[in-house]
Amino acid sequence: MIPVLLIVIPLVSGLLGFLIKEEKSVKVWSLFTSILTMVVAILGIAFLHKPEYLQTDVAWLPSLGSRFSLTMDGMSKLMCLLTGIAYPGIFIATWNATYRNANKFYALMLLMQTGLMGVFVASDALLFYFFWELALIPAYFLCSIWGGERRIAVTFKFFIYTFVGSLLMLVGIIWIYFHTADRSFAMSAFYNVNLPGNVQGWLFWLFFLAFAIKIPLWPFHTWQPDTYEQSPTAVTMVLSGIMVKMGVFGILRWLAPVLPVGLWGWGDPAASMCVIGMIYASFVAMQQDDLKRLIAYSSIAHMGLMGLAIFVTSSIGIQGVMVQMFNHGINIIGLWIVVELIERQFGTRKMSELGGLAQKAPSLAIMLVVVALANVALPLTNAFIGEFMMFNGVFGSKASNYHYIFMVAGGISIILSAIYTLNMIQKVLYGNTSTLTANARDIRVNEKFVLVVLLIGIVVMGVYPKPMIEATKHAVDAIYSKMFIKLP
Template structure:
């Protein structure tokens, strides 16, 4: 019942939002329905031991062997919770942003939430692909209609990248479907297969490319910085905080358990792409003057570490990935909210044009410092435990021949992330005020509310991460056990 509600509520509310033409009314409607969705997602964690609440399996396309099959394990619950929490926070934080045709903007935002929730709970491969595409379509229109000056070209590149990846994944899904004994798209049927090693090799790349583009991993990342820069900040928050997790989720849910031999055979090349991307993105981030682009490249580096922890195949690393998917989403959304507040007040995102904000807007400065330090995994913040577990997994890997090298190179990227983050804090918050920041004002009540809630989550999850670890433990064990099979 719960996974059905997580899809139906944003779907129905999104369709109805098209009919609400008044600006304030559609904002209130979107916020209220997103809060209801959040409550349902929280219930998914509260009733974590009531398995009957998290299953749905009804005929959809029986002639093709596909059903409307939904299920929620610990990983799904954490990502649905992230999506449920993020949307009300985004709507509140961007309450004062203006949009042309706001009813269309908020309707598409809610429909994108429908696709995201569907991806995280689908246990039928064809249904998973359906929701995968459903999440992309609203994102395309949101970016191309309400984005910046270069929105059309940038969004076209984003769409082509992700659509090509989706087609490759569809080919892989269909191939696996025809090799299931019962010709079924059910996840259980896919998991039972033990395809020959050669087939698993090329199937690995079909699935991997789709997920690598979405994350994104080097060298398939080039769509991301421009898209984040040109998109409305509310959309950027969804793209970077939630949508990129679709790629990591897809690897854990569909790639690793279905083609484990391919994962073992090509894990090191994939892991190498991850660490190259981590170093590359960190170095490029150090050169940025635009806050949006700096955060975009920072996100590439952090997502690369998640990919690395998966491809070296260790239980503790996968546990760290599941924890970090949630924590990274919270931290990156917090950063985007602060960037939105800065740009709205000063009309710029360039660090060289800012400065001295700590003197004029102390609350904003405190918020930015805490979220930024969480983003670099300072101990006692939420990201620390996830990154610690992922590095621990890389160090103790028994499947990779180069895990020590990956460990060292990945550690360098963490040092670089501290360099560009502290440099950003120095330029934006300290020193003398500029002509733009001389009369700066501190943040408003609704903005403080969202950021305070995020900061409480950052500290609480950093000090006491046990609930997240316990919530995902069974999912980790189930996935990890399927990554070890005998060659056919």
């Protein structure tokens, strides 16, 4: 029941949103239905633990061996909760933004939420692929219609990258389907398939490329900074806060448990790509003047660490990834909200044109400092526990031959992250005011409300992460037990 509602509510509300012509009305409708979805997600993680509430399995395409099968384990619950919390926060924080054809914009936003929820709860491979593509289509239109001046070229690149990756994954899904015992797309059938090691080796790359593009990992990252820069900030929040997690989620749900030989065989090369991306993105972020591009490259570095923790194969590292997917989503959305508030008031995202905001907008300054420091995993903030667990997993890995090198490189990336983050804080908030910021005003009540809620979450989850760790424990055990080499 719960996973069905998480899909049906945004789907129906998105379709009805096309019919609402008045801008304020469609904003109210979208916010109301997103809050309803959030409540259902909270019920799923907090109150309803019985399987009958968290699973659905009905006939869909019986001739193909595919069923409309949905389930929520601890990892799904966290990702659905993140998606449920993010949407109302995004709608409230961007309430004063105006869009032409606002009904279409908000309807597509809700349809994108439908695809995201479906990805996180699908337990049938064909259904997973269906929702994977469903999340991409609204994102394409949102970026190409409401984006910046270079939106057409940038969106085309984004679409081609992700679509090619999706086709590769589809080939892999179909191949495994024909080798299941009962010709089924069910997740259990995929988990029990027993493929030779050489076959798993090339199948690994079909799935890995699809997920690496979505995350994105180096060198498949080039679509991301431009797309984030050109997209409306509300869309960028969804892309970076939630959609990129689809790639990490896909690795944990469909690649690692199904193709363990492929993962063990190619784990070090994949981990090396993650590490190179972390260092590269950190150095590039240090050179940025545009806030959007800085945060975009920062996100590449943080997502690379999640990939690294998976490919070195350790249970504590995988649990750290699950925790960090949620926490990174909260932090990055908080950063995007601050960027949106700055750009809307001053008409620029360039740090060189800002400065002295702490004097004029103290509330905004406090929010930016806390969220930015959380993003670099300051102790007692939410990201610290996830990064600590991931680094612990990398250091103690028994599967990787180079885990000490990966550990050192990851540590360098964290130091670089602190450098460019503190530099951003210095340039935006302190020093003398510029001609643009001389008459700055502080943020509005609705904007303070969203950021205060996020800040409370950052501190509470940083001080007391136990609920997240307990919620993901069984999911970690189930996935990790499948990641050992199974030889035919």
